[in-house]
Amino acid sequence: MFDFLSYGFIQQAIIIGIALSLSAALLSPFLVLNQQAMIADGLAHVSFAGIILGILLADQPLWIAIPFVTLASLLIKYLSSTKTINGDAAIGLVSSIAFAIGLIMIKKGQGFSISIESMLVGNIFTATRTEMILSIVITLIIASFILFFYRKLFLMTYDIQYARFSKINVQLLGYLLSGLTAFFIVLGVRTIGTLLISALVVFPSVISSQLAKSFKNTLFIGVISSFIIVILGIFIAHPLEIPVGSTIVILYALVLMSLLITKPLWRS
């Protein structure tokens, strides 16, 4: 039954899946509960342009895409800190401009042979070894960042004014959080796809906050549920020959729906 596990590309896909699910679930409460859920979606659009630029300019597109998207994330953060532009407007502005540039580059780029569809839905089974190593690296960096700054990030998430009063460098931590999100999104776009990668960030906290009373448990349940769902998604999608990203999103949606439906029962 599990013969397919002996294939190298499946093993690689599982490792990438675990790494991305952990990264996303660790970032999730600090973005979603701070009304920044859409930053993942916006950065996915920016990644689209970043990866195209990378394909046109280098052998390994990630080396161009990662700094490109990180810079865009810092630009979003900067614009949303100005008095005249809101956070959601900043995401909308930067992501639509980047997406427009990406589409023009596809049309005019010399020798561009990758289909737009593959960019939009991604494919975890065709990921390279470099992508797998980078996924592990980014997971380790994100996990260390969250564990080291957990208390400061928690205070920033629920009360930014008190965090400023407590002399926490909210600007620097905010930029670091955005930068790490950008790094994660670029890797996720290649494997899960531009359209669905933000689901990996949004669902874990929304699901876990239905169950958890504390912030700590929200993070913990998010990591566990995300891990199970992503692995299950890969196991279901491969034999059925359906896209992994879509399978993961449907599984997340089913879990959330069943929690919302049964919530009145177990709450009482």
Add this chain to the structure above:
Amino acid sequence: MIDYQHVDVLFGKFQVLEDVHFHLSQGDVLHIVGPNGSGKTTLVRTLVGLLKPTRGTITIDAKHMGYLPQKLHTKTNMPMTVSEVIYSGMQKQRLKPCKKDCVIIDEWLEKMEIKHLKNHAMTYLSGGQQQRVYIIRALISKPDLLILDEPTSALDPSFREKFYTLLDDLQKQEKMTIVHVTHDLTDAVKENCLVMYVDQKVKFFGTYHDFHEFEHRGHHHV
């Protein structure tokens, strides 16, 4: 401890505070009163470092400050427990709180009569219960300067009295400097306290006894 030298705060062309000038020594208790929109909260925001004055200098010589804001910028639907919120006010925080810190949290919850709420989610607490939690967050690190912006607005009258007695005991034990913004001086006033009446400018600064005379001359802090 606190020294304000000719402090002005302008929002665009609108002058919120004009030529604020006062001095507080360690152990002083200052009650700030004034009508709505008089600049009390703006004055507090300059004191806690959340707002820079347009002109003038502010010198604060405090090792550690505690602060209870008037408007809480917290996310009401966020999953977080009472103890998590209180722990975020501690000076030195670890990933996992140590036993000593847990005991301190328990003692404070008992003092504020909400021990049973320790592991409750903040979302399900009443406004008054939440205010007690944020009061503990401001006090738990044993600050030498405590700034309270309308701390009792959501508290019931009987607990309000207890809270001010608790604050008075704490101030005497720790020689804490307290700056307290309020609309109602009745429960808050203890002996030797200072009162400031603000309405864009400092209209009065002195003892509570002298403030009575100032009020009788026709000023009311409503």
